[in-house]
Amino acid sequence: MRHRVGGSHRAHRALERSETSKWAVYRLSMARVDWGMAADGKRNTRFELATDRRRSPFLIADARALDFLNSVATPVDTPLEWIESGQDLLSWLVAAGLISPSVRAGLQKSAVPGELDAVAAQARALREWFRSFVQEHKGNPLRQDAVKELDPLNRVLARDEAFGQIIPRDRRHRRAPIQFTWRFERRWRSPDTLLLPIASAMADLICEEDFTQVKACERSPCTLLFVDRTRGHARRWCSMTICGNRAKQASHRARARRLKSGRH
C-alpha cells in the first residue's frame, strides 16, 4: 500500500498498520492450519519460512489442483495474487511440493531473462481456464461428455517427458520379498515444463475426485476452493480458523441485533 501525501498521511499509515496486522493474524492462523495438517501425517504440506518475501500459499484445498486455483484469492478483503512472476511460480511450486528445490535452482540457472515470467503468464491462463471448468462442474458428478472441454489440458499433458527409474524400495518395505520399485520422474528441459506438474494435478482431480464434493468457501468474498473429505460432507469453510469463525461471529452479531430490536 502506498503512502499518500499531506493530511491523509497519518490516517493512511493507521490503515496500513491495521491491514498489516490483519494479514499477520491471517497468516498465523493459516500457519496453524498448515502445521495441524502436517502433524497428522496425512498431508505433504510444506511451509515457506516467514523470511521469504512471498506470502506462503494456502494449501487448504485437500487437492493440489484446487490449491493452485486458490493461488489467486480474496481471503480477507483484498484480492491477492501469488503468481505474479516466474520467481513466484517457482516458489509456489516448491511450497506445494510439486517441484524440488533443486529443480527450482536448475531452472533459475538455465532460464533466459523473461522466460520464467512468460511461463508464469501461461500458468495463470491455465489456472483461469481450469477455474471455469471447476466452477461449471463442481457440486455434481462429472459427466463423461465433459471430456470435450478438456482439450487444452490434454494438449499440455501430451508434452510430458516423464520416465521411469528402478530404485530400491524404501526401508519400510525391507522385509518385502520384492526389493525394487518404479519411480517416475520428469525431464525439466525448459521452464515451460513447469506447467506439467500443475496439469498432472488437474488431471488427478478430474480422474480421481468426486466433483460432488468440490466446494467453494461459503463466506463472501473468500471463495477459496476445496474438496470436502469430512465424513458427513459438512465442510463449509476454507478453514474454521478464519472463515468459519468469522461467519459464526457475523451470525452471532445478527442474532444480537434482532434481539435488541425486539424481533425474535
Ligand SMILES: [Zn+2]
Ligand atoms: Zn474462506
